[in-house]
Amino acid sequence: MSTTTTAAQGDDHGHGHDDHPKHLAHHFESLEQQFDAGKLGIWSFLLTEVLFFSALFVAYTMYRSNYPEVFQYASQFLDTNMGALNTIVLLLSSFTIAWGVRNAMLGQLGLLKMNLVITLLCAGGFMMIKKMEYEHKFHEGTLWSGNVNTIFRLDPNDVPEDMKHHSTAWDNRNGEFTMAVKDLDPEFRQKLGIFFGIYFCLTGLHGIHVLIGMILMIWLLIRAMKGEFGPTNFNAVDFGALYWHLVDLIWIFLFPLLYLIS
Amino acid sequence: MIPVALLPTLLQHTQEDFWFPSQAARNASMVDELYYFIFYVSLFAFIAIVLATAIFAVKYRRGKVGMNPEDSPHHSTSIEIVWSVIPSLFMVAMFWYGFQDFVVMKQIPDNAYEIQAKAKKWDWKFVYPEGVESFGGNIDMHDGGEGMVVPLGRPVSVRLESSDVLHSLFIPNFRVKMDVVPGRYNYLWFEPTELGEFPLYCAEYCGTRHSRMLAKVVVKSEEDFQQWLKDQVVDLATLPPAEAGFEVWKKNGCAACHNTEGVNGIGPFLNGKYGSTETLADGSTITVDDNYIRESLLDPNSKVVAGFKPEMTSFAGQLNDDEISYLIAYLKSLNE
């Protein structure tokens, strides 16, 4: 999927001139052209990613503007602290990968490797936190409309008995929420399922992109360990970092839209 | 602003012509007129470009001109402006007339008589304000339905609802169409101007029998229409059980899936079936008796005859016990 697979990577001889350095692909005239092409390529690709997510943001906008109270109420079920932690973790990882690009440009392979590892760890941390959040939701039954265990049914008799027993959201037994789900107007309750449908789609798709980013980081790490990057050969790190920044940016939008609206 | 449809039109015609079926509703002529406007403009443009192409191809063919043509301009701002502006003006006109017609189509008259059209896979049921119901009626379907019966000369609006998937109600002779979307009501309206029967189609793909989700529209005079409404209010208790059963059969759209002429469709044909022995999907056999028929209506997918899919919707809550008895009597009568 990366658009930077063209350059044949090897040791950097660094003496440009008219003999082709090993990491200059045969169809490019110069390293500069190769870099420019790669840059335009990755930005175009990121544009396609934005459009890929756009439909979900449009769905969010449409349903929220039609049912604002439903979304406000639903947001209570999301753990703002976890979300904030995730935001911090991703921001940190963006910082380390950006620093890593600089390391690659300056040939500081040791620092580059360190930063790639930290970025990876942050990404992993993000996924762990996400996993915990998802597990909590499955336990609580705060799920999308069509899930068998969702508590957001038109008819309360359709909610499985064991769900009613262990979901604290169902009867608000801990008084955490403004109202118990079972006491809500049925239509309102059913629309909550739509909020969670959008929540799982958005965060799920985002999570898949984080995983892809992690694979990308591992690939960069392996190449860094082989000593491949340097002042005339850092394209892959630069472009990989751009991808990572977009993944972070999408989360920066998701977080307030989903977690901070109650 | 006077809606175009109210102006007397020279082109109004009731017969079918080369392109269209006959016009049978007030708004049909405005649609046809708009069509002919676009058609003649397009035809003129088409002939012009084809003629120009043909003439140039012949006049400047290589055999005559040779390999190297003489110099000629490669662009001309004035010509290009002319041939951009003129088509644009025609398009503005097309949009405008289309928009006006659309406004007419969307503004349902206040005094419209509202019929509810209930769509489901794969039949139409029509419910009238007086509580009367009818269905189907397409002449190729032989389903015994009355169709959507409407009075001549009065605006009729149709409230569209679906209980399952997307459908669309299309009456070519009235030039009306509107999708039927589950979860909401959509509307269309028309004012019939001709007596007679006209086909009604489903125009949004809805599954296997989409092509059989057909009905008819029957336009009656006001007097006949009122009489028809009265005749529909049938007290089933006054009829012989088998006849009452046939009324229940018609009103619930059974013919959409069950034939009574010996041909299997989505569901098995039912003539001659009462009392017979059938093999179920799991290999066991049952007798088609009163109990089996009752169970098939209330819990249809528990004992499905082999070779058919468990697709029948349940009529629990829709048929009361009397209606079920009448149906059983009707099916029994099909053994003769």
Next chain:
Amino acid sequence: MPSTNTLDRTNYLNATKGFMSWFWTIDHKRLGLMYLWSVIGCFMLGGFFAMKIRLTLSGDVDFASQTAEQMNAYNNAFTVHGAVMIFLVIIPSIPAALGNFVVPMMLGTKDVAFPKLNRFSYHLWIIGAVLFVATLFIGNLDTGWTFYPPYSTGHTDPSVITAVLGAFILGFSSIFTGLNFIVTIHKMRPPEMTWFKMPLFLWAIYATALIQILATPVIGISLLLILVEKTMQIGIFTPELGGDPVFFQHLFWFYSHPAVYVMILPGMGVMSELFATFSRKPIFGYKSIALASIAIAIFSFIVWGHHMFVSGQSELMSVIFSALTFSVAVPSAIKVFNWIATMYKGSISFSTPMLYGLSIIWLFGIGGLTGLFLATLGTDVYFHDTYFVVAHFHYVMVGSALFGFLGGIFYWWPKMYGVVVDNMASKIGCLMTFVGFNMTFMPQFIGGSKGMPRRYAAYGESAGFDGYNEASTLGAMVLMTGLFIALGSLLWSLKKGKKSPSNPWGGVTLEWMTPSPPPEHNFEIDPPVVGDPYDMTLVEWKGEEEGFLPVNPRADDPCVPDVKPSA
């Protein structure tokens, strides 16, 4: 043997041998050829289902006795026909098969910007194709290529899952192809070739690529949502769960309308090349055509609602979409006028490629003009979901896009394979295809305006549509025969075709400045980039054998091996 033909020497076709040298190639020319044959193969698959449709509608189908199985078979046929033709054939056709082959050469470069991504695009196409074909064996696919919920998500077999997955992957193939072309055209043009000195085919490919990268991701997410709705009942399109089925239609058509311009723009690009070359004249109104291509690409994004006038969307939206839809008609009309004006005082050759080009004037004329009836609200309400629409889109997608593809294949065939196909058989193939096409689809306009609805497995006798269906099927037989003759003429040429010089037609775009077929890296020496891609005086006719050669050849010009360098 022309001196500029390399079939008896090393060229890109024979430079390396073996399955892996083709399957794992990054050479844009080999990838282009593989796409070409793959697309032709899938075209025949789609055509098989088209025949099934036509034979069902005009065969001995008895409305009363048609069984559920037969109805299902028909519903599958139109679904698979549409999905295969759109996703596997027409959308990739010109960009992936012809564009890949020609674009780098037109730019005077060795390859596209990202050759490995190009290879990956092709492999993704294969995976998508396999998934589609697998679907045929898994089960019933009868949603129509449009996959509208709630039917597709709640009333269908699991085969919908593989089909949707296939379409999703094909979407990525298309995105990466477009992305590659955008970067190639931006970053790999020779310095003398400024934007307004590019051949119009490149403008067309560029505009197409813009649409590919901006619109395709939206169908990607829409299909993903169908998958998630069907497998997990996420609820977003299902009314019983609080969702909205019309929302899907908006998402779907947001891509699928611009997608039709992905289909037609490259065909229009081919038209510009054909009309210039075969009139031996610069194209009339170059700048207008270039800008019109971009305008079409931009406007294509703001008209999708014209597929939804009767869906229940608000009246205001319908009115706005109708008005905007006309905006797309004007640039298209301008192009047609420009092509015709190119012929004025030209030297017109009736070569096979030009015959396809001339056919397109007729076919796109009808296809484009019938679009006006559908842009207009008052008439679209009537025509929506009737055969009028089916006829309209076949005139533009087949009559224009496919004919553009065929014209382009015959035009660049000498460059691809070193042989020219321009004989009685190829011309009859074109003529028969043209006649057969009109015979097939003209009756459908009339049937549609008589009220014949789409996607029906059979019509009752009283409906009165039988005559139109029978006429259409007869036409389909002629169409199919014509296409087979055309294909036959191409295949025959591979064995027995007349060897082609570097420039048999007299074009002056750079791909003609290298031998036929080209060497592996396209050009032995850098081609001369003089600036005007349509200055026909740069080449002159040297007879049947040598074709057109540069008037002022440079030293060591491989296209003119025996000519001394100019003084």
